Amino acid sequence: MPKDFLQGAQDAYDVVVIGSGLAGLTAANILARQGRSVLLLEQHYKLGGLATWFKRPGGHIFDVSLHGFPYGMVKSCRRYWSREIADSIVQLDGVRFDNPMFSLRTSFTREDFTQQLIEHFGVAEEKVVAFFDKARGMNFYDEQQMTTRELFDEFFPGREDVIRLLMEPITYANGSTLEDPAISYGIVFSNFMSKGVFTFQGGTDKLIQQMQAELVHNGVDIRINCDATAIHLRHGQVDAVEVDAKGGTRRIRCQAVVSNANLRQTIFELVGEEKFDGNFIDEARAVRLNNSSTQVYLALAPHDHLDVKELGDLLFSSTAPYFRTEALLSRDITSRTYSFYYPKTRPHREPRCLIVSSTNAQYGDWANLSAEEYAASKQDLCETTLDALDQYVPQIRQRVVHVEASTPRSFRHYTHHPAGASFGTKFEGLAVSRALPQQVTGLYHAGSVGIIMSGWLGAMNYGVIVANEVDNQLMTNSSRSTTGVERAVAEDMAKG
Numbered sequence: 001m002p003k004d005f006l007q008g009a010q011d012a013y014d015v016v017v018i019g020s021g022l023a024g025l026t027a028a029n030i031l032a033r034q035g036r037s038v039l040l041l042e043q044h045y046k047l048g049g050l051a052t053w054f055k056r057p058g059g060h061i062f063d064v065s066l067h068g069f070p071y072g073m074v075k076s077c078r079r080y081w082s083r084e085i086a087d088s089i090v091q092l093d094g095v096r097f098d099n100p101m102f103s104l105r106t107s108f109t110r111e112d113f114t115q116q117l118i119e120h121f122g123v124a125e126e127k128v129v130a131f132f133d134k135a136r137g138m139n140f141y142d143e144q145q146m147t148t149r150e151l152f153d154e155f156f157p158g159r160e161d162v163i164r165l166l167m168e169p170i171t172y173a174n175g176s177t178l179e180d181p182a183i184s185y186g187i188v189f190s191n192f193m194s195k196g197v198f199t200f201q202g203g204t205d206k207l208i209q210q211m212q213a214e215l216v217h218n219g220v221d222i223r224i225n226c227d228a229t230a231i232h233l234r235h236g237q238v239d240a241v242e243v244d245a246k247g248g249t250r251r252i253r254c255q256a257v258v259s260n261a262n263l264r265q266t267i268f269e270l271v272g273e274e275k276f277d278g279n280f281i282d283e284a285r286a287v288r289l290n291n292s293s294t295q296v297y298l299a300l301a302p303h304d305h306l307d308v309k310e311l312g313d314l315l316f317s318s319t320a321p322y323f324r325t326e327a328l329l330s331r332d333i334t335s336r337t338y339s340f341y342y343p344k345t346r347p348h349r350e351p352r353c354l355i356v357s358s359t360n361a362q363y364g365d366w367a368n369l370s371a372e373e374y375a376a377s378k379q380d381l382c383e384t385t386l387d388a389l390d391q392y393v394p395q396i397r398q399r400v401v402h403v404e405a406s407t408p409r410s411f412r413h414y415t416h417h418p419a420g421a422s423f424g425t426k427f428e429g430l431a432v433s434r435a436l437p438q439q440v441t442g443l444y445h446a447g448s449v450g451i452i453m454s455g456w457l458g459a460m461n462y463g464v465i466v467a468n469e470v471d472n473q474l475m476t477n478s479s480r481s482t483t484g485v486e487r488a489v490a491e492d493m494a495k496g
Contacts, residue, residue, distance in 0.1 A: 004247035005225045012253035013039040015470055016241045017260060018228040021049025022456055023446035024260030025211055026080055026463030032218040034471050039252060040220050041243060043227035044414060047212055050422060051456060053204040060299040060402050062354060063204045068092060068314060069456045071195035076460050085210050090201045092313035099318040101161040110193040121162055131155040135186035144181040151182035164323040168316045171360065172337045173455050175290040175423035177325040184427040203346045231257055231270045238442030255477060256442040256470045262417045263287060263429050263449050276439050284432050290423035291329060292408035296357040296385040299402040302350035311340050311392060328360045335359065336388055357385045363408040363419035378405045424448030444470055
């Protein structure tokens with residue numbers, strides 16, 4: 001008989017959280033701390049969403065790319081998770097750029113970027129300071145008509161080399177392009193510029209295991225292999241979630257839902273467009289999915305050494321003459337971001353080094369390939385990556401002991417996100433996500449919707465925001481219920 005992964009689950013909870021990306025995990029943890037009964041559903045057999053990892057024979061443990069984030073992650077982890085998690089966050093040693101326009105290494109701080117722009121690129125200091133100040137002053141209440149290209153043209157007209165330096169890392173971090181609103185670039189860039197780039201020492205597996213322990217400690221009912229298939233409403237408000245638990249289907253009642261699924265899935269698949277206002281649905285249809293990516297995972301033999309001082313932790317490598325969105329997304333790959341894992345950032349019983357090569361990609365280029373074409377394309381992706389990597393890691397073909405690739409189809413399969421969208425939706429998705437509770441009482445969304453801080457930090461902080469809104473709604477519901485009881489008692493007393 002198939003296992004019932006909902007065995008022992010309650011019939012009702014205060015809140016059901018659908019999906020265990022960092023936004024969903026954080027929202028669940030905060031609500032449980034606040035005394036709410038929380039059911040966390042994850043359709044995969046592992047928590048984490050895209051903040052995940054996998055293990056291969058030989059003891060190779062790969063993170064899905066290298067997760068670099070701003071220093072603000074330390075404060076958020078300490079406040080909303082635990083000191084133990086916050087204390088495992090360490091700064092990367094360095095970031096490298098290598099392309100036809102320039103080759104340099106940076107600590108990825110405002111001070112170092114300012115020096116590089118003045119001394120290496122010959123930009124006037126007052127222009128650099130003004131640019132950083134404008135980016136730092138951006139917030140999501142500002143008008144959003146200016147594109148990122150227009151922002152750069154204001155300060156660095158004609159300087160394609162400067163644009164490349166400033167733009168490539170943010171495209172890697174949140175999928176931003178030169179055509180997107182400048183605000184989606186400026187706030188992310190400024191966050192990174194505060195103190196540099198940080199990562200979680202010990203890998204994503206350690207992080208998620210510690211988060212899971214914290215969730216259990218706080219009373220969250222965690223259920224893996226449980227796919228939420230519908231959100232049911234009653235009188236215009238959330239009433240229940242239908243769950244396929246592999247061994248059968250159950251309907252679990254709740255007062256609120258936090259969906260950490262893709263925004264478009266939440267509206268059009270889990271709830272249904274007929275439950276929303278027509279104008280809202282028009283806005284939701286206009287929300288664009290963000291792009292996906294391909295990744296190649298490579299493991300070296302134990303004790304095979306890579307030099308962090310030479311390679312850095314992140315290497316933005318490109319053979320393209322200019323920074324162009326269409327080139328970044330093309331099947332003819334010219335730009336690769338290499339994430340290098342050393343024993344410092346991923347300690348292991350046997351010292352070992354891993355490499356992940358990431359490239360932005362479009363789902364449509366992979367979606368309709370036959371099984372044979374798909375296998376051949378993945379193999380070609382591995383081979384061309386090895387060719388490109390050889391100039392940075394000599395004799396990589398002889399040194400590598402494991403190679404495999406993932407594509408937008410891989411992300412679609414494991415996350416269920418439409419088009420394998422690695423970064424959720426474009427920036428316009430944020431307003432639609434925020435407006436959900438006004439459409440359906442008790443319905444909330446948290447996740448990657450062009451959130452202004454992006455990546456891990458943005459997802460986590462969005463989970464915090466939404467958790468507090470859910471708690472406020474539940475307190476309001478409780479107050480209304482109490483008032484109703486008091487009124488009924490008063491009426492009974494008046495009747496004698």
